[in-house]
Amino acid sequence: xxxxxxxxxxxxxxxxxxxxxxxxxxxxxxxxxxxxxxxxxxxxxxxxxxxxxxxxxxxxxxxxxxxxxxxxxxxxxxxxxxxxxxxxxxxxxxxxxxxxxxxxxxxxxxxxxxxxxxxxxxxxx
Numbered sequence: 001x002x003x004x005x006x007x008x009x010x011x012x013x014x015x016x017x018x019x020x021x022x023x024x025x026x027x028x029x030x031x032x033x034x035x036x037x038x039x040x041x042x043x044x045x046x047x048x049x050x051x052x053x054x055x056x057x058x059x060x061x062x063x064x065x066x067x068x069x070x071x072x073x074x075x076x077x078x079x080x081x082x083x084x085x086x087x088x089x090x091x092x093x094x095x096x097x098x099x100x101x102x103x104x105x106x107x108x109x110x111x112x113x114x115x116x117x118x119x120x121x122x123x124x125x
Contacts, residue, residue, distance in 0.1 A: 002026040002114050004096050009119030012086055016123070020081040022096030022116055033099045033106055034079045036070060038092035038121075048094070049081060050106035059106050064090075086123045093118040 008020040022034070035050035049070040050059045058070050069082040079096060097112035104111035 002098060002100075004098060004114055004116035006094065006096050006116045006119040009094060009121045011122045011124065014086060014088055014123055014125050016086050017082070017084045018086065018121060020083070020094055020096075020119060020121070022079045022081075024077040024079075024098060031098045031100055032102050033111075034072065035097050035099070035106060035112060036079075036081045036094060037097060037109065038090075038094045039118075040089075040092040043092075045095075045109060047107040047109075051079060061107075083121070086121075088123045088125045090121060091123050092121060094121050095119075 002024055003026050004022055004024055006020060006022050008018060012018055031053045033050055033052050036048040037045050038048050039045040047061050048064055049068055051070045051072055067085045072079045095118040096116045098114040099112045
């Protein structure tokens with residue numbers, strides 16, 4: 001059983017930066033891709049960024065492109081989300097997810113089989 005644990009959330013002023021981490025533990029970790037999603041109050045969960053574990057290729061939502069960077073450390077089984085130039089509209093619970101195999105497009109929640117518990121990111125204006 002793989003577990004994902006996020007950390008790094010918090011309160012930051014608009015224009016500031018945060019780095020989220022997502023560490024995978026449990027059985028021998030093997031993943032096709034990992035992604036970050038976020039959910040603001042009263043809204044549906046939305047895709048933020050994804051990375052293919054072997055190739056390192058990445059994808060981003062248009063709303064974060066140029067401000068957020070997803071990366072991974074294979075040796076530590078950890079994926080990161082560097083968030084710069086944060087805006088109040090980035091406020092949400094951020095969750096990481098792992099897809100052991102390809103089962104759908106990277107931007108779909110249905111493509112991922114394991115989820116972390118989430119970490120709160122609050123951006124004040």
